[in-house]
Amino acid sequence: SQTIHQWPATLVQPVGSPLSLECTVEGTSNPNLYWYRQAAGRGLQLLFYSVGIGQISSEVPQNLSASRPQDRQFILSSKKLLLSDSGFYLCAWGRQGLNQPQHFGDGTRLSIL
Amino acid sequence: AQSVAQPEDQVNVAEGNPLTVKCTYSVSGNPYLFWYVQYPNRGLQFLLKYITGDNLVKGSYGFEAEFNKSQTSFHLKKPSALVSDSALYFCAGPNFNKFYFGSGTKLNVKP
Numbered sequence: 378s379q380t381i382h383q384w385p386a387t388l389v390q391p392v393g394s395p396l397s398l399e400c401t402v403e404g405t406s407n408p409n410l411y412w413y414r415q416a417a418g419r420g421l422q423l424l425f426y427s428v429g430i431g432q433i434s435s436e437v438p439q440n441l442s443a444s445r446p447q448d449r450q451f452i453l454s455s456k457k458l459l460l461s462d463s464g465f466y467l468c469a470w471g472r473q474g475l476n477q478p479q480h481f482g483d484g485t486r487l488s489i490l
Numbered sequence: 491a492q493s494v495a496q497p498e499d500q501v502n503v504a505e506g507n508p509l510t511v512k513c514t515y516s517v518s519g520n521p522y523l524f525w526y527v528q529y530p531n532r533g534l535q536f537l538l539k540y541i542t543g544d545n546l547v548k549g550s551y552g553f554e555a556e557f558n559k560s561q562t563s564f565h566l567k568k569p570s571a572l573v574s575d576s577a578l579y580f581c582a583g584p585n586f587n588k589f590y591f592g593s594g595t596k597l598n599v600k601p
Contacts, residue, residue, distance in 0.1 A: 383533075409587055411589075419578075419594050420592075420594055421534075421580070421591045423588060423589075426588060428587055434587075469533075473587075475522045475584045476522055476539065476541045476584075477584075478524055478536040478539060479534075479536075479589055480536065481526075481533030481534045482533050483531075483532050483533045484531070484532065484533050486531065
């Protein structure tokens with residue numbers, strides 16, 4: 378069966394510090410991978426998605442970047458965090474096809490001080 | 491543009507009563523529609539999907555959803571609510587390699 382791992386679960390960082398959040402998927406190959414941010418426990422904002430190694434699509438211009446160095450690894454980064462980067466970050470994977478659901482990790486709660 | 495809408499921010503229901511969480515859609519062509527549930531500090535969990543065929547779709551945890559083409563709706567339902575059903579629910583649909591999600595509906599089930 379497929380599993381998705383996201384870490385860390387919580388993170389407290391000072392303003393201006395760098396960020397690296399990692400997500401890995403097991404049990405499938407060539408998944409589509411996604412990073413979302415969720416503010417205040419409500420709507421999801423798609424940040425980045427990837428359909429293959431080295432292929433990154435950015436949805437919202439911002440202080441963050443994403444990379445996919447391996448087929449089942451997706452990394453969210455920042456060189457200098459802003460207060461507005463606080464939130465709940467979710468990684469998800471899905472298969473190609475309109476009838477395929479996305480599957481989510483358990484998220485990282487990021488607090489910027 | 492493809493989109494889904496959840497008109498209610500919050501739904502309150504007593505335990506044992508039926509529940510409905512509403513979703514309407516706007517898509518061109520045949521719609522593919524999904525429901526997800528999110529418990530506090532957790533990721534979204536897939537509940538069920540409508541692709542084609544029967545308008546009543548059954549999913550996990552006793553949930554079902556009714557697809558209504560004339561009303562462009564895909565409402566989530568459960569005959570008898572449990573306190574443990576209290577969570578945030580999202581309606582969603584695919585658009586090429588991405589998903590578009592509704593704004594979420596918080597379901598409160600009171601004992």
